[in-house]
Amino acid sequence: MKPTPIVIHVVEDDAFYGSLLAHHLSLNPDHLVKKFTSAKTFLAALHEKPDIVTLDYSLPDGTGDYLLSQVKELSPESKVIFISGQNDIKIAIDLLRRGVHDYIVKDNDTKERLWISIEHLRETIELKKELDTLKKEVVKKYDFQKVIIGNSEPIRQMFHWIDKASKTNITVSITGETGTGKELVAKSIHFNSQRKKEQFIAVNVAAIPRDLLESELFGHEKGAFTGAAGRRxxxxxxxxxxxxxxxEIGEMDLSLQAKLLRVLQEKEITRVGSNQVVPIDVRIIVATHKNLLHEVKNGRFREDLYYRLLGLPIQVPPLRDRNNDIILIARFFIDQFCRENSLPDKNLSVEAKKKLMLYNFPGNIRELKSVVELACVMCDEMEIQPEHINIISASYNVNTMNGENTTLRDFTTKLIQHYLDLYQYDILKVAEKLDIGKSTIYRMIKNNELVVQKVEN
Structure with a gap:
């Protein structure tokens, strides 16, 4: 891909000297150079927001100080390089303190010094442009009506609340069963809000040990506790x-809930081991699969924190309530899996669709993804049939196990063994697919609970 040109405006009242500088900079094909001989014509074109501006410090119709102030006001992202006939150290230091990138004195080496100064700026400018492009792509990616697949009434209602949440900074509480896509809803809100160009930081409260969660959320100072080798x-x-x-905000310890409440009220944090208060400006979105009001009544969640976090509540519907969305989502996962694994396109037969629609998917979207990916592997033809949709082996529907003398341990072992066989004993991939620690799998292998065969190359 051809790099985006660096736009440079050369401002010099000496037409010959300005043409000389502009020609020299134009020798780089990635430079788009425009020349101006007056402050008036330059300012009229400043709406183009050049990447770099080279300014003659003493123009007949505009001083260097005035032009610098105009650039900062009208095109603050533009980098400024002054070129002056005055070798005045005091002026140079003052300009550099005000954010000017360089101050070059006119002499025989001016062209070379200018070239080097611009080359130093190139990498920074190109990285910023790349970052801006990526941010725009991320925002586009999270157009929620395209990313969240579905057209059922519960999903259309959820879209309505996402749209409402995106237009303000109100706290949002997302509830829904495990595997319904609560984090995707949170990202959709963020990337369609006024904060979309800033960070989206996700923390799974349930995945962090209680004694480390405070440091994870609020940071710590060097020596705050054993192992704190530096500030974090x-x-x-x-x-x-x-x-x-x-x-999973419902998993937070009561003592930390009190500290979180204070942070939300005061909009400031104090790192562990410090007395320094740090002001923060953060939009909060929480999610849980629990009934927090029930947790409040049972003394496991603070009532005051519950009402502080409630904000705008959004319920993510379970997959079983989404009717034909099941087929739309299955189609998406099939296309994605085939594309990522260089498989020919596959379709769902009418009977396969019926089988999917009749199942209640207790694992929701995460389970559907697992089921159809396995179907893609099992199907050697272009059309997926009901026998390829192995719901029992992929998800172990509890209803099909009635009457079987199966313990939870046996259930877990069979499920992990199935995925080990499916993914050719790739332990890291199985751990990721089942959302379990790889150490659990290694321990079960060591105890001869799982069988791992060597795969021939």
């Missing part, structure tokens, strides 16, 4: 100006 910035500071997503 917490997730609240990391998400400053952006969004902090606290998943």
């Amino acid at each position: 910035i917490g997730k609240f500071e990391e998400a400053h100006k952006g969004t902090l997503f606290l998943d």
Whole structure:
């Protein structure tokens, strides 16, 4: 891909000297250079927001100080390089303190020095442009009506609340069963809000040990506790100006809930081991699969924190309530899996669709993804049939196990063994697919609970 040109405006009242500089910079094909001989014509074109401006410090119709102030006001991202006939150290230092990139005195080496100065700026400018492009792509990616697949009434209602949440900074509480896509809803809110260009930081409260969660959220100072070798910035500071997503908030310890409440009320944090108060500006989105009001009544969640976090509640519907969305989502996962694994396109037969529609998917979207990916592997033809949709082996529907003398341990072992066989004993991939620790699998192998065969190359 051809790099985006670096736009340079050369401002020099000496027409010959300005043409000389412009020609020299144009020798790089990635430079788009425009020449101006007056402050008036330059300012009239400043709406083009050049990447770099080279300014003659003493123009007949505009001083260097005035032009610098205009650039900062009208095109603050533009980098400024002054070129002056005055070798005045005091002026140079003052301009550099005000954010000017370089101050070059006119002499025989001016062209070369200017070239080097611009080359130093190139990498920074190109990286910023690349970052801006990526941010735009991320925002486009999270157009929620395209990313969240479905057209059922529960999903259309959810879209309505996502749209409402995106237009303000109100706290959002997302509820829904495991595997319904609560984090995707949180990202959709963030990337369609005014904070979309800032950080989206996700923390799974249930995945972090209680004694480490405070440091994870609020940070710590060097020596705050054993193992604190240096200062660490917490997730609240990391998400400053952006969004902090606290998943499984219902798992937070009561003592930490009190500290979280104070942070939300005061909009400031204190790192562990410090007395320094750090102001924060963070939008909070929380999610849980639990009934928090029930947790409040049972003394496991603070009532005051519950009402502080409730904000705008959004319920993510379970897959079994989404009717034909099941087929739309299955189609998406099939296309994705075939594309990522260089498989020919596959379709669902009418009977296969019926089988999917009749199942209640207790694992929701995460389970559907697992089921159809396995179907793609099992199907050697272009059309997926009911026998390829092995719901029992992929998800172990509890209803099909009635009457079987199966323990939870046996259930877990069979499920892990199935995935080990499916993914050719790739332990890391199985751990990722089942969302379990790889150490669990290694321990079960060591105890001869699982069988791992060597795969021939």
